[in-house]
Amino acid sequence: MSLTRVKDLSAATKLTVDTNTLKVDEINNHVGIGTSTPAKPLSVNLAGGGDFIAEFQNTTDATPYGIHVKDAASPAAGYPLLQVTNSAGSVTYFRVDSETGRVTKPQQPSFKAMGNGAAYIDTTPVAFPTVSGYGCHNYGNHFNTSNGKFTCPTAGRYFFHLHMWSRIQSSTAACYPQLRLNQNSVAYSYVKSTGSMPDYIPCSITQILTCAANDVVDITFVGGSNSQYYNGPTELNFQGHLLG
Numbered sequence: 001m002s003l004t005r006v007k008d009l010s011a012a013t014k015l016t017v018d019t020n021t022l023k024v025d026e027i028n029n030h031v032g033i034g035t036s037t038p039a040k041p042l043s044v045n046l047a048g049g050g051d052f053i054a055e056f057q058n059t060t061d062a063t064p065y066g067i068h069v070k071d072a073a074s075p076a077a078g079y080p081l082l083q084v085t086n087s088a089g090s091v092t093y094f095r096v097d098s099e100t101g102r103v104t105k106p107q108q109p110s111f112k113a114m115g116n117g118a119a120y121i122d123t124t125p126v127a128f129p130t131v132s133g134y135g136c137h138n139y140g141n142h143f144n145t146s147n148g149k150f151t152c153p154t155a156g157r158y159f160f161h162l163h164m165w166s167r168i169q170s171s172t173a174a175c176y177p178q179l180r181l182n183q184n185s186v187a188y189s190y191v192k193s194t195g196s197m198p199d200y201i202p203c204s205i206t207q208i209l210t211c212a213a214n215d216v217v218d219i220t221f222v223g224g225s226n227s228q229y230y231n232g233p234t235e236l237n238f239q240g241h242l243l244g
Helices: 002-009
Strands: 016-019 021-027 031-032 041-044 079-086 092-097 111-113 137-139 150-153 158-170 174-181 185-186 199-211 216-222 227-230 236-242
Touching: 041 216, 079 137, 092 150, 158 174, 174 199
Parallel strands: 031 041
Antiparallel strands: 016 021, 021 031, 079 092, 111 137, 111 236, 150 216, 158 199, 158 227, 158 236, 174 185, 174 216
16 A cells, blocks of 8 residues: 555545445444444444354463453443343343443243142152242243253253152151153152151252253152152242353
């Protein structure tokens, strides 16, 4: 590039390279890459698929700093400092709030399901038919209330917890609630009478599992008619969520 052309470019009030490869909107003070109508101070668009929209890499191994997003000097709380959304901007996937630094992932797969009746039963697998009330939810609809199965939507580490209230009606009876992964027991709780009949004993199972996409997690109950569990909403619940 000649010195004359450098001088001409520095004096220009607008710049367009190959229609939308690079666009400077001198009226709104916006810069666009991949768009001729940048909507923000910097808008980067990619029309074709199969590649990332941008790449940032510090090639210095000794001090490989990445991207630094700085908050305002005196920020108002609750505004998005960093946010990932759907194409319309109406659904938030990931957000870091200004001032507080709180991180939320509203679309993270998560569920809490519970029983729906005041009756002792011994059916298995355990159904957990209710996902409303008492803090229950089913974000992503990956938990099936008909059969009590949670299907992992993606590979990752998942947290699961079972709370169950059992009734032992024989001094020789016992029960084994089990957490299963793809119909294989990965953890169980052993519940046996302490002597008085009937005996009411709470039990729980808590596990972090590494799962593949479409793996299935559920609860079974081994006990029989002398060892049952209470199907009430606060006595029977199963919950889990994707950790990452």
